[in-house]
Amino acid sequence: MKKKIQSILIAAAITLGSGVAAMAQLQLPAPSPAAMVMQTAGLTEITVEYSSPGVKGRSVFGSLVPYNELWRTGANSATKINFSKDVTIEGNKIPKGKYSLFTIPGATEFTVILNKDLSASVDSYKKEEDVARFMAKVKAIESRERLTFLFSNTSDTQTTVDMEWDKVRVSFNVMVDTDAQAKENIDKELGRTWRTYNSAARYHLDNKKDLEGGMKYADISISLKEDWFNVWTKAQLFAAMGKNADAHKWALKAKELGDKSGNFFYKDNVEKAIVDWKPTTDKKGKK
Numbered sequence: 103m104k105k106k107i108q109s110i111l112i113a114a115a116i117t118l119g120s121g122v123a124a125m126a127q128l129q130l131p132a133p134s135p136a137a138m139v140m141q142t143a144g145l146t147e148i149t150v151e152y153s154s155p156g157v158k159g160r161s162v163f164g165s166l167v168p169y170n171e172l173w174r175t176g177a178n179s180a181t182k183i184n185f186s187k188d189v190t191i192e193g194n195k196i197p198k199g200k201y202s203l204f205t206i207p208g209a210t211e212f213t214v215i216l217n218k219d220l221s222a223s224v225d226s227y228k229k230e231e232d233v234a235r236f237m238a239k240v241k242a243i244e245s246r247e248r249l250t251f252l253f254s255n256t257s258d259t260q261t262t263v264d265m266e267w268d269k270v271r272v273s274f275n276v277m278v279d280t281d282a283q284a285k286e287n288i289d290k291e292l293g294r295t296w297r298t299y300n301s302a303a304r305y306h307l308d309n310k311k312d313l314e315g316g317m318k319y320a321d322i323s324i325s326l327k328e329d330w331f332n333v334w335t336k337a338q339l340f341a342a343m344g345k346n347a348d349a350h351k352w353a354l355k356a357k358e359l360g361d362k363s364g365n366f367f368y369k370d371n372v373e374k375a376i377v378d379w380k381p382t383t384d385k386k387g388k389k
Contacts, residue, residue, distance in 0.1 A: 134153040145284065150203070171206065238272045243271045337351075
C-alpha cells in the first residue's frame with residue numbers, strides 16, 4: 103500500500119511539473135512588438151528602434167496619446183534613433199550617436215525631441231539632456247493599425263524619417279554630408295595603389311561635381327600603372343567635359359589594353375563609346 107501511494111505521488115509530481123514547464127514555454131504575441139528599421143543615406147546609417155502599439159479601435163491622438171504632453175513615441179521604453187555619422191536635422195547639428203526620441207503631439211504639428219538619456223522615461227526625462235528640438239508637420243494618411251517608422255526620399259545627401267500611426271504621419275528630414283565624408287575617405291586611402299586613385303576619379307565622374315579633380319586622380323592612377331580601367335575612366339571624364347575627340351582617343355587605348363586583359367568587363371561599353379565619340383569630318387575633310 104505504501105509503495106502504491108508513493109507511485110501515485112510521483113506520478114502527480116511529474117504531471118504537475120510538466121504542466122508548469124508547458125506554461126513557462128507558452129509564447130503569445132506581444133501587445134506592442136519590438137521593431138527596428140535601418141536606412142543608409144550616402145555613407146551614414148540611421149537606425150530607429152521602437153515598440154509598436156496598435157490602434158485596437160481606440161481614438162489615438164488627442165485621447166490615448168494626449169496633445170501637448172510628452173510622449174515616448176511608442177510603447178514600453180522610449181524610441182531610440184542612432185546615427186553612424188554626424189547629421190543635420192532642421193538646422194540642428196547632431197553628433198553621431200544614439201538618442202532617445204520623444205515627441206509632444208499637437209493637432210497640426212509635433213515637437214520632436216532628441217535626448218541624450220537612453221533610459222529616459224516620461225517621468226525621468228530632463229530637458230537639459232536634449233540635443234535638439236524641432237517641429238514636424240502632421241499629415242493625414244490612410245489608417246495604419248500599428249505605429250510604424252519608415253524612410254522615404256532617400257538619396258546620397260538626405261533621407262526622410264516618417265512616423266505613421268492611426269491616420270497621422272509626422273516626418274522630418276535628416277541631412278548627411280556625404281561629399282565631405284567621401285573626400286575624407288579618399289584622402290585616407292590615396293597613395294596606396296592605382297586602383298584607389300581610379301576609384302577616387304570615378305567617384306567624381308559619377309557625381310559630376312568636380313571633373314577636373316577626377317581627371318587629376320585618373321592621371322595619378324595611370325602614372326602608377328596604366329590599365330584599361332583607369333584609361334577608360336579618363337576617356338569618360340573627357341566625354342563628361344564635352345571633349346569627345348580626346349574621349350575617343352582614350353577609349354581606343356582602353357580597348358587596346360582591355361583586349362589584352364582577361365577581365366575586360368566594360369568591353370561592350372567601351373566599344374559603343376568608340377562609335378558614339380568618333381570625331382566627324384566635314385566635306386573638306388576637317389574634323
